[in-house]
Amino acid sequence: MNILSIGGSDPSSGAGIQSDIKTFSNHGVYGFTVVTAVTSQNTKNVASIEPVSTKSLMAQLDSILSDFHVDAIKIGMVYNSQIIKVIHSKLRKFKVPIIVDPIIKSTTNATLLKKNALHDYKKMIIPLADVITPNKYEAKVLSGISNIKKSAKKIQTMGAKCVIITGTTINNQISDFVLEKNKEYTISGKKIPITNHGSGCNYSASITVSLAKGNTIHSAVKTAKDYVYQSIKNSKKIGKGVNITHRDISNRMKELSYSINHFKQIKNIYKLIPECQTNFVFAKKNPKSIMDVLGISGRLVKSGKEVVTAGEIVYGGSQHVGTAVIQVNKKFPEIRSGLNIKY
Missing domain, CATH: 3.40.1190.20 (Ribokinase)
Structure with a gap:
């Protein structure tokens, strides 16, 4: 963008x-x-x-x-x-x-x-x-x-x-x-x-x-x-x-933001957005709760043939995808990010 x-x-x-x-x-x-x-x-x-x-x-x-x-x-x-x-x-x-x-x-x-x-x-x-x-x-x-x-x-x-x-x-x-x-x-x-x-x-x-x-x-x-x-x-x-004025943004937040923008630019990506819409998350190392996981406070939402970000990137922004990443991370510590798409 x-x-x-x-x-x-x-x-x-x-x-x-x-x-x-x-x-x-x-x-x-x-x-x-x-x-x-x-x-x-x-x-x-x-x-x-x-x-x-x-x-x-x-x-x-x-x-x-x-x-x-x-x-x-x-x-x-x-x-x-x-x-x-x-x-x-x-x-x-x-x-x-x-x-x-x-x-x-x-x-x-x-x-x-x-x-x-x-x-x-x-x-x-x-x-x-x-x-x-x-x-x-x-x-x-x-x-x-x-x-x-x-x-x-x-x-x-x-x-x-x-x-x-x-x-x-x-x-x-x-x-x-x-x-x-x-x-x-x-x-x-x-x-x-x-x-x-x-x-x-x-x-x-x-x-x-x-x-x-x-x-x-x-x-x-x-x-x-x-x-x-x-x-x-x-x-x-x-x-x-x-x-x-000065504002520090963590590298983790910047990395997720860049990844979201790249995801939205994939050709025909709107076809993979499910009815419940999409969230995209990135966790700290060894996350214990969703407050250790960055996510979008709203969702990635399909709007016609485009995907728009409804909300901002915050810790605790995703309940479901955030929880899934926490559970997967317990067995595979190298996995700290995830998103949900239509299958």
Whole structure:
């Protein structure tokens, strides 16, 4: 599975395309990048921004889109109208999930979208979005409205299919308001009071992966919130300013994720998915219970002639296949993985 990130380069790797590559890798997918601007920034400030030329941007997009299969696209920092127009012209007829993460200012308050580009952003970038993920500040800038629900509805009228406004704090909870086509809801989680660099990019990149895998928006948001919570919780103070988000994913989880993706790409594999659907597991050495076995919290589900992942990889994700692997492992310790298919 391949995902393209279009955005700015951050030499600190806290945000931008470098951060997205880390998130994609942690989710077991391959990441392409197209650079819109080269920033000079660290944990204290943004020293300079150099937008790429339209010729360079077009060449980068052509090089990726002409050679590779792309399962989803994330659009981050676009900076000016020239960049916006090129992206719009290249992607307006592209039929994969497009997730837009509005990048208007940095954590250190640097301007990352020119004010005179805002009109073109609303006209050309927002309509590309299957999902757009502004925080409260960005939503107000885009809509001109402070009220979260009214702001989301205004942004949706601009062409975005789904609007997710992040970062509403109530007591010790941080909530995301989700406005889909025919429903609205809020998903909340525990807040960690750490000023950080990168959480917004982590969030939108995680959602991009989930939607590329065929998961619902509700499931994608829940997964992204957990991923961001862990990345903030494990953030690192490696510079002299704010923390940089960080998330360690075990090699076992990465290996299972890669194996699942390869399995899904086998020709006509949908024909082998049974009525009860499929799970794919990988155990620790000498597993004692299903909590020692990684599996998919939902299933691998047949959808037409495709197989999609309904859920995330977690310990205890599979009761039946996980239990089977534990029993087999008792006699054959070298066997630690398994899946169920139609016979």
